[in-house]
Amino acid sequence: MNYKPIDWVDERLGTAKFTRKSLNKIFPDHWSFMLGEIAMYSFFILLGTGVFLTFFFVPSSADIVYHGSYAPLDGHVVSQAYASTLDLSFNVRAGLVMRQMHHWAANVFVAAIVVHLLRVFFTGAFRKPREINWLVGSLLLMMAILEGFLGYSLPDDLISGTGIRIAYSITLSVPIVGSYLASFLFGGQFPGDKIIPRFYTIHILLVPALMAGLLGAHLAIMWHQKHTQYKGKGKTEKNVVGVAMWPAYAMQAGGFFFLTAAVIAALGGLAQINPIWMYGQYIPYKVSYAVQPDWYMGWLDGALRLFPSWEITGFGHMIPTIFFPAVLLPGITFGLLMGWPWIERIFTKDTQAHNLLDNPRDNAWRTSIGVGVMAFYMVLFFASSTDVLANAFNLSLNFVLWAFRALVFVVPPIAAYVAYKLAKEASSASRAGRPRKAMVVSRSNEGEYTTEESDPRIEVELKRSAMHSEVPQPLPEEASFHAAEATGEGTSESEGGLAMSASSLSSAATGEMSERPSGGPEVYQVPPGTPGSGGGLFSPRGPKLSRSFEDPEEEK
């Protein structure tokens, strides 16, 4: 291998230390830590597909006569935004896939953020020292929702236009400054021709740039503070146990990007989303019904439907009814969300730093509050389909509306209570959630059957395929580096670069690392392709074990 570039860069930027630490960073392994990654990868896919869309989309509400390849609309007067979206869908190669992938990725993005947030909430990962990342994450969520709404509005179709109309009314409803805010944001009175170009700039430049910055901060902080980890053998508040960044984590996480992209691509190609040619161009006096916004807007739509028609007037002023469900409710929602780490602290009086995660069942109070709040927003979400539900089940709208008005108050406390009870129950059952031991049934030569619990060692052994070591141990390079540093040996390292550290390491490492009499440089020269070459390296009995796994019979 050629180490010149490493030397070259390091001599100019001094990056070797950071890079070394990064390569040797340990990541706790748990499926729930993937949720944030899905969000991040969806964001990348949004950037990629979004750039493609900008090459073809024309952000203008100026009218033109449509003569494109979608015959039913031939000769209609439509806006350029609408026409260019049709062209993008029908005439640009791979255009529709890209457009639908972009839309699907947006839905996946917000969903992944929300589930990630729930994971962080229920495991208590937001506690000290991670409050800042909780705030950054909440901002990301708000921006993701805003960004999704802006993007949804761009094609200028009937549904999105209706959405903008409602957004305008909501802006108008803000006390004192509402009429100014609405006029300044929407460039005058609705509809106007400034909205689409303006939303376009915000959608493709302003919000993505802010999100990229916040995401960078989110990741940098996470990197710096190191991951939380679930409780388990060998895991403490003061260490991190898991796989190494290089190469295992890098490969798993990098590969996971492609998997996320694959699913989004399949959705984008095979599952139709937002077929604007079926809705038609936005015409302010036309409506379509059973209109449903993207899922993450559902709770707001539901709240708008359920909130009673109260409007406050007095002293020559008015607080319009939609202010309460559409401005106050989101304000309270995100306010409480962002404040949660501090709100919880009022009750727990807990000022300790936490790196070990709570099992949700062990913190029944937090879990039940979380479940109750989730239930509240779920009811609102379903309330956004009152008309659809009434039609589907042949009920009167009146009944459905009042049922939901009741449910929104009834369901959350019940859900919270049930969650509380379940959590208490589960955490008192000592072995709950742990894997059961296998029962081994064997038949003797005489035909007699015996049952016994399998040797627990097998479970352990099973996991110890060649790639797993028995006990958590430091990475050898790190161990030797720190040992060398402690004895003052490490100082000579800069000279030889990485190639040297490998040899200086072995002697230093052996002492505290393993009982192996001498690690020796040959540790790093296992011929490629040797079975168990990776695993055998760091686990003293790796090679042997893997041999026995390969072919147990052979040993006889």
Added chain:
Amino acid sequence: MSSSTPELEQEKVKVGLVKTSESRFEKVVAVSFALSLLASIGLGIVYWQGGQTQAEGALLFFALGGLGFGIVAWGKYLVPQGPYVQEREELKSPESERAVLIESLERGVTQIERRSFLVKLLGVSIAAFGVITLFPFIRSLGPQPKKMLYVTNWKKGSALVRSDGSKVRASDLEVGGVLTVFPEGHAGGAISQTILIRPSFEDIVTKPGRETWGPQGYLAYSKVCTHAGCPVGLYQELTQQLLCPCHQSLFDVMTGANPVFGPAPRPLPQLPLEIDSQGFLLAQAGYDEPIGPGFWERA
């Protein structure tokens, strides 16, 4: 670190443990990458042939999925997984570090504060600059609302026209008929859109004071919902109600479009109508109140 005993080996055979050989994973990874390669080639061909959405989606799935699955499997089963352990470094800096930081900060502050007049002037200057530059930024974005939200294009004598601009005659609608109308010269306008309904042939009085507003059974209401501004488009003849499709508010046509169901807080404003000597429908006057959703300045 007990080594693998013969009993343990036997036990493994007994429970029929799957042989997890590395070469098997190697094969899986190879197949996965090969699949991706084939799908990419296929994608190229589809694209070259002019593209086809579903094929593109499916092939993208295999091209990306093959890569992803292969890399993840490789990273999970063919490289060491540890577990490794790493100590967390203390996030907090040593007390001495903070002490020096505070001292340094204070040194700077005292050095600056010595010239308190300059500090104040600088503050005022920056604030002034900020406010002045903010002003065009915000102020140029849109007009001041002024009377904007109070007026529509309806005036005394405006003829009612359809979206194509043609005038409406009193003989045009049957009982139960509905039509979206605009003031002449503003066909298609979002603010002035009005719904014209004919529930009967007789004059209709919806409210006291509106005795002459509904000649020959014609009623006209603002089509902009008082809830969140959607067009109130659906007339249900049977119940004589107007439905807003956005959040299902219902307005009772015969009693001045009072909201009878749903979240809408106010009746739809009614447009006073008259019929001229040639039988055309005209507005007696504009709306006597702001149309649409509420806002702060509106009493």
